[in-house]
Amino acid sequence: MQRISVFDIFKIGVGPSSSHTMGPWRAAERFLRELEAAGSFESVARVQVELFGSLAKTGRGHGTDIAVLMGLRGEDPAQCDTRRIGYAIQQAQAEGQIALLGRKPVAFNPDADLVFHYDRSLPFHPNGIRLSARLSDGSTVDGTYYSIGGGFVVREGETTGEDESPPPFTCASAAEIADCCRAHDLSIWEMVRENERAWRDDSDFDAGLRRIWATMVDSIYRGCHADGDLPGGLRVVRRAKHIHRKLMNGATYADHEAWIEAIRSRPRTFQDTVKWVSCFALAVNEENAAFGRVVTAPTNGAAGVIPAVLMHFVCAHQASDAETLRFLLTASAIGGLFKTGATISAALGGCQAEIGVSSAMAAAALTECLGGTVDQALMAAEIAMEHHLGLTCDPVGGLVQIPCIERNAMGAMKAITAAHIALESTPQNARVSLDTVIRTMWETARDMSDKYKETAEGGLAVQIPVNVAEC
């Protein structure tokens, strides 16, 4: 809500990490665009990139080095050919140069010009990146950026969230959302839509939301039809395809629409529902781990939760196109509350900030879409987050695979459970509010050891021996 658009929360991009892949990618491109705007780009003779804190510690596993190079090349993460991403570093190594913004070749040696400061952090945020350019007259220009979670990037000293066109409803808390919806007789999704009208017209807006959903569906589809090991050296075997094949039991389909219809017509026992939801979540996050195209929701590590719950809504509840868009709107409002009231950055808050937030977003959206009241939707978000509090981030080998991929299935199932509990509850009797749980999450984040904040220095990350390949 506030001044965060639904398109800030849901962004089409590339795996495996919004903070460690998408953020540095955008920061590198932004640095060059700023040089371009200042008229210095054409005289750049050399660039150097330094990664600090969590970006250095888990950067290789999260593909930060590759992402930075893609950003320097001016590639668009929403549209680039994902099959070519892995070649970025090999090409720079082989040729000893990189084409800045795709058009200006300069000498570049990834081993010397891409520096990982494993023992240094910058003060503002654990995900710091500094870029510097040496110009042909011998002078140097630099810029420091922070990847603050969910693909959001801020430049040193920059403030976020202010917009010249303030939306009509700027709610800073769940209580304000509830009051506002009551006062104006709106549901959460209607309120978000009114806010978005301050920034773009309805047809652009609907088209953008449909692109988001189509990308989510495509990531599920691709994940359900791909097999083999995931990249990075952990030898994690993809499982979504196997589960999908068993559930489809020979059903055939020609395209995505026919595929969804085929899933809708499959028998649905309780076990089947659990398997379908898990399959959807695994599919997206296997794609994410394989540098595939996914939607940040609100992060890449948690990119499977919302598509899995929404696909469940579409297939098991026969949701219409309009209901699908409403789901995304409500979910974005809850994501905005966590982003402003706590964090969606695992480097600040651990996995509660990723899987916990996505689960809360999905729970509220499903509740409202299944006919729940605003208070029940907010309650569902509270229930979902309450049972993720304290969840640490401990990715084995610094890769977004173990425990991340399965964790998306767990987050999706908790969201569905939370929605159904809320739908059978009277929110006025609840002892814990969504605002309380957001505050608690933030306090828990601040108390959490840095070992559990996307550094791969604690938890499962130090229990499992790995020999992670540098990709």
Ligand code: SF4
């Ligand atoms: S453990 Fe959670 S927060 Fe950490 S990388 Fe994996 S999904 Fe993201």
